[in-house]
Amino acid sequence: MEQFITLEETNRGMEETRILIIDVDLRRQKFFKESIFYENTYQVEVVPSVKEGLEYALSNKPDLILFGATENSVQDLNFLNLLQKGGCSSPVILLIEINSQIEIVDAFRKGIKDFITFPADREFVLQKVLAIIAQNKENERREYLDRQLxxxxxxxxxxxxxxxxxxxxxxxxxxxxxxxxxxxxxxxxxxxxxxxxxxxxxxxxxxxxxxxxxxxxxxxxxxxxxxxxxxxxxxxxxxxxxxxxxxx
Amino acid sequence: MEQFITLEETNRGMEETRILIIDVDLRRQKFFKESIFYENTYQVEVVPSVKEGLEYALSNKPDLILFGATENSVQDLNFLNLLQKGGCSSPVILLIEINSQIEIVDAFRKGIKDFITFPADREFVLQKVLAIIAQNKENERREYLDRQLxxxxxxxxxxxxxxxxxxxxxxxxxxxxxxxxxxxxxxxxxxxxxxxxxxxxxxxxxxxxxxxxxxxxxxxxxxxxxxxxxxxxxxxxxxxxxxxxxxx
Structure with missing residues (x-):
């Protein structure tokens, strides 16, 4: 008997959602892992640096990237440009502190999808990330159908x-x-x-x-x-x- | 002799750039048509309403959309969502007046690529639109190569x-x-x-x-x-x- 392997492009769809967290803040990491993405349909990858984040994102095309602001985050945000050049269109949410000196308009110009100011209400964060993940999955589905066509x-x-x-x-x-x-x-x-x-x-x-x-x-x-x-x-x-x- | 017609997907590339202006402000229309996009490599379409803009954008996939803010522009910006659903990824620049009540962060969240505050310096506007058009052409080129592959x-x-x-x-x-x-x-x-x-x-x-x-x-x-x-x-x-x- 011949062994047939289906190579049909899998539409990851509902079954698995990949989240990339680029952040050194341990409390935020814990918050996302334990309060937001605790179900096992989420595959959460946490990395401490933009360099590692970029590598992971380009090879895994996550459904969402959470980027924790640091003192030089505005410069770090240039990785959004590299992501795009590498053909990765994962949406990026910037995570900032209330008194952060980050220029939000600059961050949007560089390509973030949205931002969340911490400390933040769990329900608010949940609604925001779910909406962005859903929109991204819809875009991916459309691109998948285009490719099939x-x-x-x-x-x-x-x-x-x-x-x-x-x-x-x-x-x-x-x-x-x-x-x-x-x-x-x-x-x-x-x-x-x-x-x-x-x-x-x-x-x-x-x-x-x-x-x-x-x-x-x-x-x-x-x-x-x-x-x-x-x-x-x-x-x-x-x-x-x-x-x-x-x-x- | 058989008549051969090349159907190869044309890469519009350098030869023609389509600009869609959705705006009722006559001074801004004149400014863009006469001071920015006056060369004949630009094909400029001006429409007065979001409805007409959406129709044009979905069938022509312009290289740039300029959207003039009106009093209810924040609501009007929901057309960005319809553009995306229709598979049109043309970048949108929002045009606002200095004392406009438009919430820029809201507009970014809805999907604008950038904004320009009027009155504005010609050189500043030129640099901004050229950079965004170039980035969009680069993305289109990448998508074209993906499709060929x-x-x-x-x-x-x-x-x-x-x-x-x-x-x-x-x-x-x-x-x-x-x-x-x-x-x-x-x-x-x-x-x-x-x-x-x-x-x-x-x-x-x-x-x-x-x-x-x-x-x-x-x-x-x-x-x-x-x-x-x-x-x-x-x-x-x-x-x-x-x-x-x-x-x-």
Whole structure:
């Protein structure tokens, strides 16, 4: 039995939410881990520096980044630019103290999504982070659908191209087989030759079936055998079509 | 001669920049049209209402949206949410008067990219809008490359799938032709039959060539014949391969 692995892009959706906290303040870390993201649907990563935060964010694309302000946070906020250049669009919430000297307008200009002033009410924080996470998931879902659309279009265009270029050859091959069998009456054709001709006709029919199934493939689900290249999963559609022909 | 039309996604890039101004203030309209975006590389659209602005933005994805504040602008800024839901990520600059009652932090939270307070210095405005337009073009370029990558991957996966499923049939067909010609010595095979067999071998060879060319296609350039479906342009690569075989 072949081992099929589904490579279909997983839509992390509801099942897991990744939170990155870049902060050295232990009380805030504790607050978020114990009062906000305590359920096990949250995967919370806490790092002490922008450098580590950037590394984690670029490879994990978290659903939310919480960035604790430090004395030189305005400079640190330049990492938002690096995030964007690296193709990471995770929303960033800036965490500040009441008497902080952080220029909020500057922080917004650099790309923060929102800010929270501490100490803060648990309910207020919860509502704010949940709303931003939900909006981000909606954006991700939209991007996922866009990518799927691009894939389906590319596959259909590939198959149209292929059919276009193969069609003449297949029609001609088909015609040749008809001529070949007409030139040999069954009684005068030797058995090996007759069997070979019959097999060739079936092979040709199968080639046409594979092309027809691929052209009609509308949903893009990828599978792969062991370590080989990923492929479009047409196994069940193909076997259905091939069985249909047996009974024709 | 077939008429080829290149459907390759155009990267508007440097040649044209679309600016949408949603504003009722005539002095500001004049300022932007005559002092900032006067070169003909800018295509400036001015509309008086959020409703019209939204329609234009969703279908034209401008490089920059300038939104003139009115008395109920904070409510009006909810159109930023609709823009995003519609998949339009054009940056929005809010234009306000010095004594305006607009809450800037609220506006940032709703999604503006920046704001400009009027009256404003021409040089200051120019630097700000050019920087934001440049950043947006960079993002668009990145998204364009991402989409191209998805396309190339989808095409390669399609062709891997096709080769996988066709390979057995093609090999078997090939073997059948060899058997068929071995069973008939040239002198005893009738001329029609010999010619047909020869043509079938060429057809089979050509099918294999088309598949090989498509599998090796790395750049995605689309063409189409008249009103038909778009296709991957493999014409020159294919003709090169087919000519090579003639001289083998």
């Amino acid at each position: 691009i894939r389906v279009e590319a596959i259909q265009i590939t198959m149209t191209t292929l059919s276009h270029y193969l069609n003449n050859y297949l029609t001609s091959l088909d015609g040749n087989f008809i001529l070949l069998s007409e030139n040999h009456q069954p009684e005068e054709m030797d058995p090996v030759c007759r069997e070979v001709l019959q097999k060739s006709k079936i092979d040709l029919q199968n080639i046409k079936t594979v092309i027809r199934v691929l052209v009609n493939t509308k949903s893009v689900s990828f599978t792969q055998y062991d370590d080989s290249m990923p492929m479009i999963d047409i196994r069940s559609a193909l076997s259905k079509e091939l069985n249909k022909e047996v009974y024709l | 998805i396309r190339v991957e989808a095409i390669q996966i399609t062709m891997t799938t096709l080769s996988h499923y066709l390979n057995n049939y093609l090999t078997s067909l090939d073997g059948n032709f060899i058997l068929l010609s071995e069973n008939h010595q040239p002198e005893e095979m009738d001329p029609v039959c010999r010619e047909v067999l020869q043509k079938s071998k060429i057809d089979l060879q050509n099918i294999k060539t088309v598949i090989r060319v498509l599998v090796n296609t790395k750049s995605v350039s689309f063409t189409q014949y008249d009103d038909s479906m778009p296709m991957i342009d493999i014409r020159s690569a294919l003709s090169k391969e087919l000519n090579k075989e003639v001289y083998l």
